[in-house]
Amino acid sequence: MGIDRRCAQGVEGSMKMNIDDRLALVKYKVDNRPHIILKDDKVCDTCEGKYCVHVCPASCYRIENNRVIFHYEDCVECGSCLISCDKKNIDWNYPRAPYGVTFKFG
Amino acid sequence: MNDIRNEDGIMSDEFDVIIVGGGPAGLTAAIVAARNGLNTLVLERGEYSGSKNVFGGVIYTNTLRKLFPDFQKDAPIERPITRRRLTFMDEKSYFSVDYKNYGFRDNFINGFSTFRSKFDAWLAKKAEDAGALIATGVKVDSLLHKDGKVSGVISGNDQMEGKMVILADGAVSLLAMSEGMKGWPDPNNYGVGIKEVFQLTEEEVNKRFGITSKDGIEDLIIGYPTKYLRGGGFIYTFRDMVSVGVIVSLEALRKSEHYAIDIIEDFKEHPMVQDLISGAQIKEYSAHAIPEGGLRMISKLYRDNVMVVGDAAGLVNSSGIYLNGVEIAMKSGMIAAEVAVEANKKKDYSEKTLSVYERRMNDEILIEFRNLKDAPYFLENPRMYNYYPKFVNQMMEKMIISDGIPKEALINMIKGKEKWELIEDALRGLKAL
Numbered sequence: 001m002g003i004d005r006r007c008a009q010g011v012e013g014s015m016k017m018n019i020d021d022r023l024a025l026v027k028y029k030v031d032n033r034p035h036i037i038l039k040d041d042k043v044c045d046t047c048e049g050k051y052c053v054h055v056c057p058a059s060c061y062r063i064e065n066n067r068v069i070f071h072y073e074d075c076v077e078c079g080s081c082l083i084s085c086d087k088k089n090i091d092w093n094y095p096r097a098p099y100g101v102t103f104k105f106g
Numbered sequence: 107m108n109d110i111r112n113e114d115g116i117m118s119d120e121f122d123v124i125i126v127g128g129g130p131a132g133l134t135a136a137i138v139a140a141r142n143g144l145n146t147l148v149l150e151r152g153e154y155s156g157s158k159n160v161f162g163g164v165i166y167t168n169t170l171r172k173l174f175p176d177f178q179k180d181a182p183i184e185r186p187i188t189r190r191r192l193t194f195m196d197e198k199s200y201f202s203v204d205y206k207n208y209g210f211r212d213n214f215i216n217g218f219s220t221f222r223s224k225f226d227a228w229l230a231k232k233a234e235d236a237g238a239l240i241a242t243g244v245k246v247d248s249l250l251h252k253d254g255k256v257s258g259v260i261s262g263n264d265q266m267e268g269k270m271v272i273l274a275d276g277a278v279s280l281l282a283m284s285e286g287m288k289g290w291p292d293p294n295n296y297g298v299g300i301k302e303v304f305q306l307t308e309e310e311v312n313k314r315f316g317i318t319s320k321d322g323i324e325d326l327i328i329g330y331p332t333k334y335l336r337g338g339g340f341i342y343t344f345r346d347m348v349s350v351g352v353i354v355s356l357e358a359l360r361k362s363e364h365y366a367i368d369i370i371e372d373f374k375e376h377p378m379v380q381d382l383i384s385g386a387q388i389k390e391y392s393a394h395a396i397p398e399g400g401l402r403m404i405s406k407l408y409r410d411n412v413m414v415v416g417d418a419a420g421l422v423n424s425s426g427i428y429l430n431g432v433e434i435a436m437k438s439g440m441i442a443a444e445v446a447v448e449a450n451k452k453k454d455y456s457e458k459t460l461s462v463y464e465r466r467m468n469d470e471i472l473i474e475f476r477n478l479k480d481a482p483y484f485l486e487n488p489r490m491y492n493y494y495p496k497f498v499n500q501m502m503e504k505m506i507i508s509d510g511i512p513k514e515a516l517i518n519m520i521k522g523k524e525k526w527e528l529i530e531d532a533l534r535g536l537k538a539l
Binding site for chain 1 (some may be wrong): 123126130151152153156157158159160161221222223243244245257262277284286290291292293296298300301302303347349359360361362364365366367371372373374378383389390392393394414415
């Protein structure tokens with residue numbers, strides 16, 4: 001196999017990738033019902049830290065119009081949000097089998 | 107799992123031991139239990155063992171060797187780790203302590219690199235060969251109780267009965283939490299590990315790292331990789347691949363202005379990392395929470411009919427110089443299974459019998475955690491990450507650079523207050539590590 005001297009994204013000198021492109025490398029079997037639920041939106045609205053947004057490695061928590069928007073589809077089941085939420089406002093579970101993430105090089 | 111339950115969806119047999127989680131801890135327990143004739147069931151929620159798991163890259167071999175003296179024959183070994191580096195990095199330079207042992211090439215004393223998808227799957231096959239029943243794609247929702255004691259597991263509409271249950275369900279053990287054996291997780295005791303794997307060729311890995319095909323490198327890097335937050339970066343070599351990753355304390359990260367998704371990308375931009383992975387094709391992005399609180403976060407290890415092993419119990423030694431989860435997980439699985447075998451002989455699965463697990467853990471594993479009990483506190487010192495990596499590199503630059511400024515004695519290059527802080531931290535570090 002030859003080595004492509006350009007970087008993976010074709011921009012010379014940078015290997016940076018945005019999160020959506022990185023998540024596109026991950027294999028998922030997405031359940032039609034979420035395995036994680038934010039218990040009370042009001043708690044998130046008034047939360048100052050919004051730590052979930054900082055710690056989630058799959059960017060499942062994003063801020064839109066000052067509100068935390070959560071989507072479960074890209075979740076890698078790591079648990080960082082559950083551990084970091086002081087408000088205990090995350091009803092966290094693993095996806096039902098056989099759904100969720102499958103790593104090949106974990 | 108139709109093959110192991112009857113038409114009513116109820117397991118026809120009661121198992122001697124049901125193990126929740128088919129990772130290194132659970133599978134090691136299964137191998138030891140099955141070899142000793144226990145009717146053993148392993149329930150793994152992933153498509154296959156290793157499919158939900160992430161680690162940096164190295165399996166240390168002490169327990170593996172006890173299980174399989176000739177593991178080298180068919181274990182999925184990528185490279186023996188013959189070189190260990192501890193690196194202090196700032197944005198334009200790095201300073202490494204670089205240790206190489208040519209003896210590690212053949213005996214794997216320092217372990218080997220691999221991927222969990224391969225290693226755990228291999229271990230699962232070994233557990234099956236030993237006689238354990240392994241059901242994949244089964245998520246345990248809760249434990250079954252009878253007369254106030256654990257009597258099995260519940261998965262969806264299925265119930266499975268077992269004389270003993272071993273919880274090996276990983277870093278976020280919802281089951282140990284719901285059984286009251288583990289408290290609510292404290293972000294001060296966990297890091298988030300994020301990893302990217304890159305494809306090169308074997309020759310290119312050798313060339314870029316300055317090694318031969320008989321060698322492999324583990325590099326733990328402090329400072330720049332984590333934006334000078336508590337944690338570190340890592341780089342591991344595989345046969346024709348490289349992993350680059352970061353582990354950041356969740357407590358430090360959540361209170362910072364940084365985002366997990368950006369930290370690893372900026373680490374990849376460092377010239378040292380660039381030289382190692384430029385042009386390489388990225389194969390996968392992965393992440394997982396890592397227990398790193400040491401002794402202060404170990405769960406309750408046993409109770410009537412139940413034992414907790416591996417990450418589920420918080421059994422990771424992450425004291426900076428040491429970074430060991432899988433090996434300790436396997437050792438805990440081995441000890442738990444040996445205790446289960448004895449309990450089965452006595453037909454006594456009570457707390458009293460299973461307390462031997464905690465006693466042996468204390469003597470054989472937790473002694474190491476106790477020796478390093480100050481390490482988590484020492485490693486909480488922000489100066490370790492936001493000051494010393496830069497400091498070491500600045501000192502090196504001052505010593506080496508030819509800028510016409512007369513050189514000074516090393517000790518005079520450090521200013522008054524910093525000198526005492528340095529001496530204090532050095533002494534604390536020597537004591538803690």
